[in-house]
Amino acid sequence: MTKKVLCIVGTRPEAIKMAPVILALKQQPWAVVHVLATAQHRQMLDQVLNFFGIVPDSDLNVMRPNQDLTELTARLLVGAGEVLDRERPDVVLVQGDTTTVMAVAIAAFYRRIALGHVEAGLRTGDIRNPFPEEANRVIAGRLARWHFAPTEGAKQNLLREGVSEDRIFVTGNTVIDALLNTAERRIDSGLNLPEGRRIVLITAHRRENFGEPIRRICAALKELALRNPDVHLVYPVHPNPNVKEVAETMLAGLQNVQLCAPLDYAPFVSVMRRSHLIISDSGGVQEEAPALGKPVLVLRDETERPEAVAEGVVKLVGTDHDYIVSQVQLLLDDADAYKNMSRGVSPYGDGMASQRVIEILACDTAGRG
Ligand code: UD1
Numbered sequence: 001m002t003k004k005v006l007c008i009v010g011t012r013p014e015a016i017k018m019a020p021v022i023l024a025l026k027q028q029p030w031a032v033v034h035v036l037a038t039a040q041h042r043q044m045l046d047q048v049l050n051f052f053g054i055v056p057d058s059d060l061n062v063m064r065p066n067q068d069l070t071e072l073t074a075r076l077l078v079g080a081g082e083v084l085d086r087e088r089p090d091v092v093l094v095q096g097d098t099t100t101v102m103a104v105a106i107a108a109f110y111r112r113i114a115l116g117h118v119e120a121g122l123r124t125g126d127i128r129n130p131f132p133e134e135a136n137r138v139i140a141g142r143l144a145r146w147h148f149a150p151t152e153g154a155k156q157n158l159l160r161e162g163v164s165e166d167r168i169f170v171t172g173n174t175v176i177d178a179l180l181n182t183a184e185r186r187i188d189s190g191l192n193l194p195e196g197r198r199i200v201l202i203t204a205h206r207r208e209n210f211g212e213p214i215r216r217i218c219a220a221l222k223e224l225a226l227r228n229p230d231v232h233l234v235y236p237v238h239p240n241p242n243v244k245e246v247a248e249t250m251l252a253g254l255q256n257v258q259l260c261a262p263l264d265y266a267p268f269v270s271v272m273r274r275s276h277l278i279i280s281d282s283g284g285v286q287e288e289a290p291a292l293g294k295p296v297l298v299l300r301d302e303t304e305r306p307e308a309v310a311e312g313v314v315k316l317v318g319t320d321h322d323y324i325v326s327q328v329q330l331l332l333d334d335a336d337a338y339k340n341m342s343r344g345v346s347p348y349g350d351g352m353a354s355q356r357v358i359e360i361l362a363c364d365t366a367g368r369g
């Protein structure tokens with residue numbers, strides 16, 4: 001008997017991490033796949049879906065400029081609810097910790113539809129940090145039938161919250177499936193990066209860094225650019241106005257700082273590969289860069305991804321100006337410190353996570369009415 005599986009994508013990282021699951025699910029004779037794009041992100045979601053050749057079956061088009069979380073949640077709950085009522089899926093699959101994930105999890109719960117949570121069990125333990133993602137994943141975790149945990153640590157977090165062990169599956173993170181597949185294609189970044197110079201790649205977008213923290217980050221980047229004219233900084237700027245306006249104002253006119261629009265996924269992977277080191281507050285980048293052997297300095301005080309920190313290849317540097325400058329400078333100047341952080345390790349997966357997710361769903365949904 002076939003099962004209808006509704007796969008949800010809202011933002012860029014959800015699409016990157018859900019794409020391998022969707023593409024593999026479409027090969028399964030038992031699965032009827034319906035892709036629902038909430039379009040919490042518009043341009044950045046479309047970039048990823050185009051790259052992976054995924055055409056959504058439904059599109060809520062909810063994004064508004066500088067959107068407010070309450071209104072976004074309301075639009076998502078109503079819109080996703082209508083699609084669930086119309087499509088009546090057997091299973092809903094969500095990925096990660098965005099507002100899309102939280103709202104769809106609630107909409108599915110209200111209709112008693114079984115929920116699978118991909119990238120389950122990540123926790124900082126502080127409900128306000130990261131904001132609002134920790135709350136989003138706790139809510140999705142409370143409502144899920146299947147918890148696809150990327151690591152053993154994530155499984156332990158869920159067990160501590162009382163989730164029954166037979167509902168937790170350690171699969172690895174599907175981000176590594178997408179990364180390995182994309183890196184293999186060796187698509188050029190198209191950025192015309194200077195030959196022979198070390199590249200520092202930067203990304204930043206977290207809500208808790210809006211305001212003073214993002215200003216301190218940009219001031220630190222400016223100081224690093226001025227101190228190290230031989231180093232080239234590449235910063236694809238997130239379109240959130242709280243980030244974009246600050247970055248474009250504070251980093252304008254520096255000869256060795258290249259600001260650009262968000263890159264398509266394959267060009268971004270190409271720049272990661274070419275980079276000497278990465279400075280980021282992104283979740284996905286913390287998972288991808290270690291697998292490519294690139295050190296990441298994380299612009300946060302805590303992380304729900306402690307495995308690479310424990311391995312010594314990711315370091316939390318927070319948002320203090322002087323500390324960021326000193327830690328980046330250390331990696332630029334000290335070959336041993338750099339070598340220690342650039343051992344290629346991949347604590348988040350082996351490229352087979354989506355296959356595991358699908359095998360579990362196939363077994364578990366077989367024969368269920
Ligand atoms: C969202 C997620 C965050 C995730 C991040 C990945 C929430 C609350 N936040 O943060 O968990 O880590 O995506 O990038 O779920 N915008 C555009 N075009 C786009 C995307 C965004 O113009 O393609 C602008 C819009 O003005 C939009 C704003 O960015 O209103 C904020 O988007 P939103 O999804 O609310 O927050 P992000 O900071 O992107």
Ligand code: UDP
Binds near residue numbers: 205236266285288
């Ligand atoms: N990424 C991209 N283009 C960019 C910057 C990032 O394709 O210009 C990819 C990156 O490889 C990773 C994902 O976007 O897979 C991370 O998304 P983001 O940092 O927006 O969200 P988070 O992971 O923090 O939720």
